[in-house]
Amino acid sequence: xxxxxxxxxxxxxxxxxxxxxxxxxxxxxxxxxxxxxxxxxxxxxxxxxxxxxxxxxxxxxxxxxxxxxxxxxxxxxxxxxxxxxxxxxxxxxxxxxxxxxxxxxxxxxxxxxxxxxxxxxxxxxxxxxxxxxxxxxxxxxxxxxxxxxxxxxxxxxxxxxxxxxxxxxxxxxxxxxxxxxxxxxxxxxxxxxxxxxxxxxxxxxxxxxxxxxxxxxx
Amino acid sequence: xxxxxxxxxxxxxxxxxxxxxxxxxxxxxxxxxxxxxxxxxxxxxxxxxxxxxxxxxxxxxxxxxxxxxxxxxxxxxxxxxxxxxxxxxxxxxxxxxxxxxxxxxxxxxxxxxxxxx
Numbered sequence: 001x002x003x004x005x006x007x008x009x010x011x012x013x014x015x016x017x018x019x020x021x022x023x024x025x026x027x028x029x030x031x032x033x034x035x036x037x038x039x040x041x042x043x044x045x046x047x048x049x050x051x052x053x054x055x056x057x058x059x060x061x062x063x064x065x066x067x068x069x070x071x072x073x074x075x076x077x078x079x080x081x082x083x084x085x086x087x088x089x090x091x092x093x094x095x096x097x098x099x100x101x102x103x104x105x106x107x108x109x110x111x112x113x114x115x116x117x118x119x120x121x122x123x124x125x126x127x128x129x130x131x132x133x134x135x136x137x138x139x140x141x142x143x144x145x146x147x148x149x150x151x152x153x154x155x156x157x158x159x160x161x162x163x164x165x166x167x168x169x170x171x172x173x174x175x176x177x178x179x180x181x182x183x184x185x186x187x188x189x190x191x192x193x194x195x196x197x198x199x200x201x202x203x204x205x206x207x208x209x210x211x212x213x214x215x216x217x218x
Numbered sequence: 219x220x221x222x223x224x225x226x227x228x229x230x231x232x233x234x235x236x237x238x239x240x241x242x243x244x245x246x247x248x249x250x251x252x253x254x255x256x257x258x259x260x261x262x263x264x265x266x267x268x269x270x271x272x273x274x275x276x277x278x279x280x281x282x283x284x285x286x287x288x289x290x291x292x293x294x295x296x297x298x299x300x301x302x303x304x305x306x307x308x309x310x311x312x313x314x315x316x317x318x319x320x321x322x323x324x325x326x327x328x329x330x331x332x333x334x335x
Contacts, residue, residue: 014222018230025234025257029241034249041253044234048260051227055271060263060279063286072256072293079297080249086304108244115243123236130228137224142274151276152283166280173287180291187298 014054020047038076045069059149227268234261252296259289 024044031037045068052061109115158164234257241254263282270278 011220011222014226018226021230022233022237025237028250028253028257029237029245031250034247037250037253041256044257045260048234048264051230051264052267054222055227055267057267057270057279057282060267060282060286063283064263067286067290068256068260072290075293075297076249076253079300082301083249083304086301086308109246112244116240118243119236119238119240122239123232126232126236127229130225130232134225137272142272145274148276148279152279155276155280165277166284169284173284176291177287180294183295184298187295187302190302 010054014051017047017050017054020044021051034080035077038073038080041076042069042073045073057148059152224268224272227264227271231261231264231268234258234264248296248300252293252300256289256293259285 021044024040024047027040028037028044031040045064049061049064049069052058052064154164156164156166156170158167164170238254238257238261241257242251245251245254263285266278266282266285270276270282
């Protein structure tokens with residue numbers, strides 16, 4: 001086997017990043033509190049961005065950091081905070097009436113062994129297929145030529161007046177983002193219509209009421 | 219130490235995919251299910267970029283960017299749905315608090331049983 005990449009320390013860096021990614025993703029799946037899961041997801045996404053850098057894909061690594069590690073994780077943290085505000089207040093008024101079994105099933109589905117077995121079986125079959133078909137993949141990777149970002153931009157937008165190969169896909173992606181924005185706005189409007197009659201019926205300023213006002217007012 | 223080849227990256231991506239599938243199938247909290255879906259999409263991205271590196275062709279990276287865009291918009295819409303559902307839960311809970319009913323305990327981490335499953 002010939003080394004595909006010349007820099008030294010590459011295997012150590014790869015195993016560190018891969019271990020970080022796998023450990024972080026395991027934590028995402030196993031942690032009870034969603035906040036811990038979100039922070040583990042952040043670690044995982046940053047490790048994957050490092051793997052992209054090792055694969056000589058700096059543009060994808062930048063997109064990964066800017067879009068996934070910052071925007072999506074912040075979105076998840078935001079929704080965790082918001083749902084705690086919305087849901088935990090009525091929960092505290094309840095007496096703890098659930099049994100031990102219910103408590104164990106609060107975080108995991110009732111059929112979690114089946115799900116775990118399915119995931120492990122999928123992983124085992126993937127790994128088996130990859131290791132068996134190892135000879136199919138060429139050992140030496142083709143070295144990239146030219147600027148990575150320029151190549152991607154050429155494929156997306158084209159050059160010298162010619163449209164790029166993926167210009168239609170780019171337009172569809174932008175349309176998808178537009179539809180997403182409109183959909184999010186409509187969802188916010190519908191949730192406001194859910195809360196608005198509630199405020200009218202409950203003039204008494206309770207903790208819930210304060211939280212709802214905070215949500216509807218901004 | 220063995221040099222790092224494409225298969226190494228593919229094994230890492232397969233591990234991420236398997237862990238993500240396990241998370242989607244086992245967890246009940248909808249936020250964590252969404253995070254597991256992000257893990258799955260990241261595994262796909264890692265595969266795409268690894269193959270792009272293998273062939274020295276940036277088209278795989280273009281596809282990875284498209285997958286990222288789709289994942290981001292999916293996360294936004296799913297989070298919006300979650301917030302709308304949570305508002306509905308709050309409205310129902312307030313209605314139930316007004317006329318006390320015997321049993322509406324056990325809200326799981328995200329949503330009550332009917333909505334989370």
